[in-house]
Amino acid sequence: MDETIRISGLSKSYAGNKVLTDISLSVAAGEVYGLLGANGAGKSTMIECILGTRRADSGSVRIMGLDPWKNRKQLFEEVGVQFQETHYPEKMKVRELCEETACLYEKAADWEMLLEQFALGDKKHAFIQELSGGQKQRLFIILALIPEPKVVFLDELTTGLDTKARRSVWKSLLRLKEQGLTIFLSSHFMDEVEVLCDRIGILKDGGFIFTGTAEEAMAQSGCGRLEDAYLWFTGEEGTEDA
Numbered sequence: 001m002d003e004t005i006r007i008s009g010l011s012k013s014y015a016g017n018k019v020l021t022d023i024s025l026s027v028a029a030g031e032v033y034g035l036l037g038a039n040g041a042g043k044s045t046m047i048e049c050i051l052g053t054r055r056a057d058s059g060s061v062r063i064m065g066l067d068p069w070k071n072r073k074q075l076f077e078e079v080g081v082q083f084q085e086t087h088y089p090e091k092m093k094v095r096e097l098c099e100e101t102a103c104l105y106e107k108a109a110d111w112e113m114l115l116e117q118f119a120l121g122d123k124k125h126a127f128i129q130e131l132s133g134g135q136k137q138r139l140f141i142i143l144a145l146i147p148e149p150k151v152v153f154l155d156e157l158t159t160g161l162d163t164k165a166r167r168s169v170w171k172s173l174l175r176l177k178e179q180g181l182t183i184f185l186s187s188h189f190m191d192e193v194e195v196l197c198d199r200i201g202i203l204k205d206g207g208f209i210f211t212g213t214a215e216e217a218m219a220q221s222g223c224g225r226l227e228d229a230y231l232w233f234t235g236e237e238g239t240e241d242a
């Protein structure tokens with residue numbers, strides 16, 4: 001197995017509150033890994049600690065053998081990132097943002113083709129502030145793909161997208177997966193996870209309460225649907241109105 005991401009003993013606290021405790025994980029080349037967990041479970045923290053945009057308290061991370069702290073520049077030539085909250089100047093046009101992003105990389109994808117692929121071709125000359133929430137989300141995915149990455153991190157991939165846009169994003173990502181892209185994503189949508197992910201990890205109380213395939217999650221829980229299996233593992237079902 002060619003390993004793309006290796007995480008060993010990753011821990012992170014905020015002001016003494018433990019969010020991640022001794023997390024270890026390995027993601028193979030070409031694999032799509034889905035990180036699941038309730039709001040506040042630590043998914044974004046984990047992605048940020050993996051990428052080195054947030055300092056973990058302990059543990060080590062290697063992405064394609066590179067240390068995100070020590071080999072930052074080299075790493076970000078190979079890694080695409082879409083963060084959950086991304087702020088870009090609103091007075092900038094879509095075309096300008098894509099061009100500027102492409103300039104940062106030695107080799108860059110054909111962003112005009114990506115705009116077409118993600119149904120934003122007609123928004124090339126629009127200001128970012130004129131885009132809807134879902135259109136911005138798709139633009140952020142495109143920006144993550146501009147470096148022609150070997151691995152891409154997508155935090156809450158399709159939050160805010162309508163049904164058609166979600167399906168179109170899935171299709172594009174499956175095409176990229178076929179071409180060998182490794183994808184690490186977080187999601188709250190079980191249908192999405194079932195379509196895209198080879199393996200999932202469910203975070204709760206700082207650690208993984210399940211790792212394996214969606215089928216294994218359903219078999220272990222005795223649930224016929226992934227959403228029910230997820231609720232079974234997390235114990236979230238029926239807790240809201242109790």
Ligand SMILES: Nc1ncnc2c1ncn2[C@@H]1O[C@H](COP(=O)(O)OP(=O)(O)OP(=O)(O)O)[C@@H](O)[C@H]1O
Pocket residue numbers: 014015019037038039040041042043044045046084
């Ligand atoms: N900068 C910070 N300072 C203090 N606490 C933080 C900080 N960032 C996150 N937290 C806390 O850490 C916990 C994990 O947050 P995180 O954003 O990683 O969760 P998440 O699983 O991505 O949640 P969501 O699904 O809501 O996006 C939460 O309790 C959050 O309040």
